Amino acid sequence: MTDSTTTPAGSHGSGPFIAAIDQGTTSSRCIVFDRDGRIVAVDQKEHEQIFPKPGWVEHDAAEIWTNVQEVVAGAIGRAAQDIPGFTPADVKAIGITNQRETTLLWDRHTGEPVHNALVWQDTRTDALCRELGRNVGQDRFRRETGLPLASYFAGPKIRWLLDNVEGLRERAEAGDILFGTMDSWVIWNLTGGVNGGVHVTDVTNASRTLLMNLHTLNWDERILASIEVPAAVLPEIRSSSEVYGTTSVGGLADVPVASALGDQQAALFGQTCFSEGEAKSTYGTGTFMLMNTGDTPVNSYNGLITTVGYRIGDADPVYALEGSIAVTGSLVQWMRDQMGLISTAAEIETLASSVEDNGGAYFVPAFSGLFAPYWRDDARGVIAGLTRYVTKAHIARAVLEATAWQTREIADAMTKDSGVDLTALKVDGGMTSNNLLMQTLADFLDAPVVRPMVAETTCLGAAYAAGLAVGFWPDTDALRANWKRAAEWTPRMDAAKRDREYKSWLKAVQATMGWIDEEH
Amino acid sequence: MPGPIQSLERAAAILRLLAGGERRLGLSDVASSLGLAKGTAHGILRTLQQEGFVEQDPVTGKYQLGAELLRLGNSYLDVHELRARALVWTDDLARSSGEAAYLGVLHQQGVLIVHHVFRPDDSRQVLDVGAMQPLHSTALGKVLAAYDPVAHREAAESEWSALTARTLTDAASFEEELALVRARGWAADLEETWDGVASVAAPVHDRRRMPVGAVGVTGAVERVCDGDGVRAGLVAAVRDCARAVSRDLGAGRF
Numbered sequence: 153m154t155d156s157t158t159t160p161a162g163s164h165g166s167g168p169f170i171a172a173i174d175q176g177t178t179s180s181r182c183i184v185f186d187r188d189g190r191i192v193a194v195d196q197k198e199h200e201q202i203f204p205k206p207g208w209v210e211h212d213a214a215e216i217w218t219n220v221q222e223v224v225a226g227a228i229g230r231a232a233q234d235i236p237g238f239t240p241a242d243v244k245a246i247g248i249t250n251q252r253e254t255t256l257l258w259d260r261h262t263g264e265p266v267h268n269a270l271v272w273q274d275t276r277t278d279a280l281c282r283e284l285g286r287n288v289g290q291d292r293f294r295r296e297t298g299l300p301l302a303s304y305f306a307g308p309k310i311r312w313l314l315d316n317v318e319g320l321r322e323r324a325e326a327g328d329i330l331f332g333t334m335d336s337w338v339i340w341n342l343t344g345g346v347n348g349g350v351h352v353t354d355v356t357n358a359s360r361t362l363l364m365n366l367h368t369l370n371w372d373e374r375i376l377a378s379i380e381v382p383a384a385v386l387p388e389i390r391s392s393s394e395v396y397g398t399t400s401v402g403g404l405a406d407v408p409v410a411s412a413l414g415d416q417q418a419a420l421f422g423q424t425c426f427s428e429g430e431a432k433s434t435y436g437t438g439t440f441m442l443m444n445t446g447d448t449p450v451n452s453y454n455g456l457i458t459t460v461g462y463r464i465g466d467a468d469p470v471y472a473l474e475g476s477i478a479v480t481g482s483l484v485q486w487m488r489d490q491m492g493l494i495s496t497a498a499e500i501e502t503l504a505s506s507v508e509d510n511g512g513a514y515f516v517p518a519f520s521g522l523f524a525p526y527w528r529d530d531a532r533g534v535i536a537g538l539t540r541y542v543t544k545a546h547i548a549r550a551v552l553e554a555t556a557w558q559t560r561e562i563a564d565a566m567t568k569d570s571g572v573d574l575t576a577l578k579v580d581g582g583m584t585s586n587n588l589l590m591q592t593l594a595d596f597l598d599a600p601v602v603r604p605m606v607a608e609t610t611c612l613g614a615a616y617a618a619g620l621a622v623g624f625w626p627d628t629d630a631l632r633a634n635w636k637r638a639a640e641w642t643p644r645m646d647a648a649k650r651d652r653e654y655k656s657w658l659k660a661v662q663a664t665m666g667w668i669d670e671e672h
Numbered sequence: 673m674p675g676p677i678q679s680l681e682r683a684a685a686i687l688r689l690l691a692g693g694e695r696r697l698g699l700s701d702v703a704s705s706l707g708l709a710k711g712t713a714h715g716i717l718r719t720l721q722q723e724g725f726v727e728q729d730p731v732t733g734k735y736q737l738g739a740e741l742l743r744l745g746n747s748y749l750d751v752h753e754l755r756a757r758a759l760v761w762t763d764d765l766a767r768s769s770g771e772a773a774y775l776g777v778l779h780q781q782g783v784l785i786v787h788h789v790f791r792p793d794d795s796r797q798v799l800d801v802g803a804m805q806p807l808h809s810t811a812l813g814k815v816l817a818a819y820d821p822v823a824h825r826e827a828a829e830s831e832w833s834a835l836t837a838r839t840l841t842d843a844a845s846f847e848e849e850l851a852l853v854r855a856r857g858w859a860a861d862l863e864e865t866w867d868g869v870a871s872v873a874a875p876v877h878d879r880r881r882m883p884v885g886a887v888g889v890t891g892a893v894e895r896v897c898d899g900d901g902v903r904a905g906l907v908a909a910v911r912d913c914a915r916a917v918s919r920d921l922g923a924g925r926f
Contacts, residue, residue, distance in 0.1 A: 190767060498752035585756040587787075587801050605763045605792060636792040638763055639799055 167242030195226030210268035224402030247411030247618030249418035298458025307362035343397030411617030422613030435583035454565035455525030475562030511546030595645035811873035819883035874914035879922030
């Protein structure tokens with residue numbers, strides 16, 4: 153036999169193609185897709201995680217830009233190798249999806265970052281956020297922005313940089329400094345950088361800054377004044393799917409840069425959740441669930457975030473409710489690395505499947521407090537309901553159930569806020585290979601759980617948005633036709649049993665609260 | 673019965689000598705402790721090294737036990753690990769073939785379906801994960817029986833029930849079929865399990881070339897076959913998928 157290719161031979165047609173860049177938290181990737189939304193070529197490169205102090209997380213934005221150029225060239229090179237007759241001109245557009253909220257300021261004249269990027273996980277703005285909440289608290293800007301005042305979001309990070317980098321505020325006010333989340337940084341560089349690069353962001357990324365008004369989709373001057381961010385640093389807010397400029401990096405020649413979407417919104421788009429009430433959940437180390445709420449931003453009274461889902465060109469924006477779970481896949485990693493109860497993540501299913509149920513045990517992994525819908529940072533993890541009967545296999549089962557119950561709690565909050573019942577949940581991410589988890593999820597939600605055939609929904613979403621902008625795909629219906637069901641799990645749990653176990657879970661959640669005494 | 677094989681006895685003695693604690697021994701230590709000529713000891717050590725049972729320190733030239741020995745006792749591949757590795761490739765197989773894709777392993781006297789990807793149309797389908805299929809009639813089962821001696825024994829001892837008019841029910845024609853599977857590298861089931869249904873499957877190997885499972889597609893015989901039997905393009909897609917999963921498990925290129 154001859155050497156085999158990395159994708160099944162003969163399975164992807166000839167061009168044209170769409171490329172997407174995923175500038176993620178740990179790595180940057182570029183994927184080339186064909187018209188059916190199938191992967192043709194991939195390249196990926198990790199970047200350094202910089203931890204200057206406990207709780208601080210930074211990225212070197214120059215390294216990231218270098219990596220982005222390399223993975224674009226790498227993916228184009230691979231496509232040229234694997235596809236007879238491929239030329240870079242077959243790539244009709246390039247889209248961008250990115251880690252959200254990570255904040256960078258750079259000099260518009262030199263293109264040099266003035267400081268490492270402050271990553272979304274960085275908690276250095278905790279105290280600043282409390283201060284900004286004044287007597288109102290963390291919901292001070294929620295009505296305008298849909299967000300609580302929390303350290304993830306970009307606005308307070310900009311303020312921290314302006315306060316802490318010598319002379320920066322003066323330069324910013326003089327118009328010499330540009331702010332961007334990673335989409336803006338990548339697009340500015342792709343389109344020429346200091347030589348005419350366009351300084352833009354999309355509505356989804358802008359909706360994570362705490363600075364954009366969700367109703368007008370413009371920067372909110374009152375909030376800018378409160379957080380003390382000069383308007384001169386801000387990019388222009390554009391739609392998620394339009395041509396921002398063209399790029400010639402990585403062997404491409406004047407290819408339109410035609411989409412930008414935050415990573416979770418890109419997954420919503422890639423899962424083709426284009427109708428009100430459709431929802432997706434991405435199961436990685438943590439979990440992010442988004443529900444399309446149509447053309448109205450729905451205020452959350454149940455601990456969710458209101459955000460922009462996407463906006464295609466001049467069409468009305470589509471809003472979403474978002475709920476995040478801090479610990480899901482990372483709990484399985486904890487069982488492997490800290491407890492040593494399994495040797496690979498996949499073995500959790502083997503161990504959990506060796507028993508019929510959880511044996512009465514419930515595991516609430518509130519390792520750094522509870523996220524949605526509780527938002528309690530005084531909570532810490534518990535394993536409740538222990539008896540002599542409980543084995544490590546029951547604990548493994550409780551670990552998987554923890555992810556399913558937490559999803560159920562977010563789904564309940566979404567139903568309360570939006571008034572729309574969840575009819576089905578589209579899932580993606582690494583944990584979807586866990587069959588027991590997916591069945592448990594369907595059982596606890598009492599709704600079908602559906603996995604699509606493309607695992608890379610985040611990159612696919614960016615590619616879809618870019619392809620729509622250049623007419624590669626005519627409309628969202630064409631994208632829906634690309635979406636193929638790979639598996640579906642239907643609920644088969646007795647309703648009374650589900651209610652009883654949900655009650656036990658909620659009791660276990662109560663037991664986590666108040667463990668940490670009044671803060672520092 | 674022939675007597676014990678001397679070189680194997682000597683190899684076992686060398687492994688015992690190297691075992692226990694953090695032992696590193698030079699060639700002459702090994703030779704003199706066991707009363708072997710240096711050339712003999714060196715030949716055995718070289719062979720053990722090639723198999724990964726012994727490693728030689730590149731600086732000091734001393735020998736110690738190799739990592740392969742540890743893996744021997746812990747060689748079971750978790751089926752959920754197998755599914756996780758196969759996921760993207762089987763998705764692609766279903767898309768490119770237009771048929772449902774399955775991943776099966778030997779379990780007791782049959783094939784346990786550990787992964788199932790729906791046929792990519794919008795029809796209603798039920799997830800078959802956890803279902804059992806017969807070894808003697810399905811493409812997945814024939815692949816396992818052809819490559820895994822334990823599966824072969826299970827198949828030989830099975831009931832040979834005639835599921836359709838085309839099921840092979842005697843040992844001789846089954847063995848002939850398995851020889852064909854080994855020669856071609858893939859197996860077919862042409863309405864031998866279900867009327868109107870055909871399937872094709874190929875073996876998945878791990879990094880030591882052990883057969884750990886079978887991957888294949890199943891569909892209506894009219895779509896899966898043309899005048900000459902299973903469509904060639906479908907066979908190629910299934911074999912490409914099996915190779916890709918094997919490579920993901922660390923099997924060498926082939």
